[in-house]
Amino acid sequence: MPGSRTLTVLTVSVIVAAGFTGTALATPPGIPSESTARSELAALTVKADGSLDGYSRDKFPHWIDQGNSCNTREVVLKRDGTNVTTGSDCYPTSGSWYSPYDGATWTAPSDVDIDHVVPLADAWRTGAASWTQAQRQAYANDLADPQLIAVTDNVNQAKGDASPDEWKPSLTSYWCTYAEMWIAVKSRWNLTVNSAEKSTLTDMLGHC
Structure with missing residues (x-):
């Protein structure tokens, strides 16, 4: 259940923040293989998305303190960047970031x-509306x-909340x-998928 993950996720977060090195990880952790993703997708509950009634980003507190003067955003910037250096406040002062969504590289x-x-x-539409605030914070x-x-910032903004x-x-x-990342998150947080989403994810796995 999502609640059981809260302490684990936050503990891992602190470890990651404390373990910064000069070597950037190329990808986020926990991406499954194609075969595992297909199995996880098959096991997901398929149902129509719920309502956005009551939703607010404030109900998913994010970019929380991760220790060592770093918040979650700064941890990911360090992890996903190349040759990233930071000031005493953990904010990057130099480095570069390759965006795998669009192939662009940025230095700011x-x-x-x-x-x-x-x-x-x-997440709210597919299960998180019933979570506690602590569970939503852990997810975010x-x-x-x-x-x-x-x-890339405008690519993320164009995506919005789209599946x-x-x-x-x-x-x-x-x-x-x-697709592998999306499926893994839905699986590990017990979120549902709608039928169009599942069909598209199946097609995307065909590009593996």
């Missing part, structure tokens, strides 16, 4: 957003699963990985 952190792979609003700051990734049947990365070469 202000040009980079941290995308929730499965958006907060989508999940560093243990492939839920957070540094990408894969409504929006995909412009680089078709990333569709497989994107």
Whole structure:
């Protein structure tokens, strides 16, 4: 259940923040293989999305303190960037970020957003509306699963809260990985998928 993940996720988050090195990880953690993703997709509950009634981003507190003067956004910027250096406040002072959604590379952190792979609003519609605030906070700051990734800011904004049947990365070469990440997050947080979403994810796995 999502509640059982809260302590684990936050503990892993602190470990990641404390373990910064000069080597950037190429991808978020926990991306499953194609075969595992197909199995996880088959096991997801298929149902129509729920309502957005009552939704607010404030109900998913994010970019929380992760220790070492770092918040969640700064942890991901460090993890996903190349040759990233930071000031005493953990904010990057130099580095570069490759956005796998569109293939762009940026050298200013202000040009980079941290995308929730499965958006907060989508999570609300597919199960998170019934979670506690603590569970939603853990989800919004999940560093243990492939839920957070540094990408071009306007690409993230164009995605909004869309599911894969409504929006995909412009680089078709990333569709497989994107589908694997999306499925993993839905599986690990017990979220549902609608029929169009499941069909699209199946098609995207065909690019693996």
